[in-house]
Each structure stands twice: as C-alpha cells, then as structure tokens.
Amino acid sequence: DTAVSQTPKYLVTQMGNDKSIKCEQNLGHDTMYWYKQDSKKFLKIMFSYNNKELIINETVPNRFSPKSPDKAHLNLHINSLELGDSAVYFCASSPLRGGEQFFGPGTRLTVL
Amino acid sequence: AQKVTQAQTEISVVEKEDVTLDCVYETRDTTYYLFWYKQPPSGELVFLIRRNSFDEQNEISGRYSWNFQKSTSSFNFTITASQVVDSAVYFCALLPYNTNAGKSTFGDGTTLTVKP
Numbered sequence: 001d002t003a004v005s006q007t008p009k010y011l012v013t014q015m016g017n018d019k020s021i022k023c024e025q026n027l028g029h030d031t032m033y034w035y036k037q038d039s040k041k042f043l044k045i046m047f048s049y050n051n052k053e054l055i056i057n058e059t060v061p062n063r064f065s066p067k068s069p070d071k072a073h074l075n076l077h078i079n080s081l082e083l084g085d086s087a088v089y090f091c092a093s094s095p096l097r098g099g100e101q102f103f104g105p106g107t108r109l110t111v112l
Numbered sequence: 113a114q115k116v117t118q119a120q121t122e123i124s125v126v127e128k129e130d131v132t133l134d135c136v137y138e139t140r141d142t143t144y145y146l147f148w149y150k151q152p153p154s155g156e157l158v159f160l161i162r163r164n165s166f167d168e169q170n171e172i173s174g175r176y177s178w179n180f181q182k183s184t185s186s187f188n189f190t191i192t193a194s195q196v197v198d199s200a201v202y203f204c205a206l207l208p209y210n211t212n213a214g215k216s217t218f219g220d221g222t223t224l225t226v227k228p
Contacts, residue, residue: 040220041151041201041220041221041223042218042220042221043203043218043221044218045215045216045218048215055215056215088155090157092157099162100147100159100162101147101149101157101159101216102159103149103156103157103158105155105156106155106156106157
C-alpha cells in the first residue's frame with residue numbers, strides 16, 4: 001500500500017498554462033506539506049497544512065495555491081506557469097509533533 | 113531563525129571505506145528534532161533516523177551510525193564499509209519541537225558516490 005502518493009509523476013507543459021498536482025496520504029497523519037526541489041537538489045518547503053488549515057506559507061508566488069479538501073489530501077495548483085517553475089515537487093505528511101516526514105515519489109514538472 | 117549546514121557538497125569514496133557526513137545546525141529552540149533522509153538516484157526521499165535534542169545517545173543501525181553532540185550542534189552520520197547502494201544525496205533536517213505543524217529546515221544535501 002502506497003503511503004503518500006502523487007499524480008502525475010511527470011508533467012510537461014507550456015509556459016502560461018495552469019496545472020495541478022494531486023497528493024494523497026493513507027497514514028492518518030495530521031500534517032501535509034509541499035516541497036520544491038530545484039536542479040541543484042535544494043529542498044525548500046512551500047506550504048504546510050494541519051488538519052486542512054494552512055500553517056506555513058513560505059515566500060511562494062501567489063500563482064501557487066494549495067488546497068486541502070480533507071486531511072488526507074493536499075493538492076497544488078499552479079497558474080500561469082513559468083520556466084523557473086520547472087522542478088521536482090514533493091508532497092509529504094507527518095504526525096503533528098516531531099514526526100518524521102513521509103514523502104511522495106515526487107512530480108517532475110517541466111515548463112517549456 | 114534556524115539553519116542546517118552540510119558543508120560537504122560531494123564526497124566520493126571507494127567501496128568498503130568508511131565515510132562520515134557532517135551536519136551542523138543552528139537554532140534558538142531548546143527542544144528540537146534532528147533527522148537524516150536519503151535520496152537515492154531513483155529520486156524518492158527516505159527517512160533514516162530521528163533524534164530528540166534531549167537524548168544525546170548515539171545510535172547504530174547496521175552499517176549506519178549517528179553521532180549527536182549538542183555541545184557542538186552537530187549530528188553527523190557515518191556509514192561503515194560503504195557499498196555502491198549507499199550512493200545517494202543525504203539530507204540533514206531540523207524541526208523545532210514547539211510548532212503546530214512541522215516546519216523542517218533542510219540542509220543543502222551531501223552527494224555521496226561510492227565507487228566499486
């Protein structure tokens with residue numbers, strides 16, 4: 001059973017398009033995250049949700065909008081895609097306090 | 113503000129050598145957690161270990177061992193008798209205890225290459 005799943009695994013699109021990435025976890029965790037990993041492998045947190053409530057919103061362009069319909073899902077919608085958005089996006093989940101994070105397999109986004 | 117520094121960007125060793133990956137952190141919190149994650153070439157991120165700041169016992173798991181020293185704010189990771197399958201990017205991360213949702217700070221990662 002997959003603990004944290006993301007779809008799609010690969011996403012290739014043109015500049016200016018709008019796209020979404022979906023994430024689901026079946027671990028019963030309270031907290032979910034979105035991370036961006038750039039070509040140099042640097043991992044940066046973008047958003048964190050706790051029980052569907054936005055907790056962390058790092059300095060991310062407002063073209064990025066997370067949505068959490070329930071505790072088990074955290075989707076990422078990106079408007080007006082730009083070349084610099086090309087990266088691998090990881091979803092993760094963890095228990096409320098101090099828990100290790102379980103990561104999804106990543107979504108490789110390529111903007112042409 | 114918190115910060116995690118992994119000064120070694122890349123390390124290359126020959127199989128069976130021991131290798132230590134350094135992690136130094138900065139935080140004003142008195143209670144926190146430290147983690148190591150592994151990212152093999154296949155790309156997934158895998159949790160390796162969590163350590164609480166109030167527990168300075170070192171830990172060994174097979175060929176892996178971790179040395180936590182609060183006095184020097186370091187949480188180093190040693191692989192004994194390295195193998196080719198250990199080749200990966202390794203991330204150290206810090207999480208304050210007093211937070212409603214874990215805002216982990218990750219280091220920039222150390223790329224380990226183990227050659228046969």
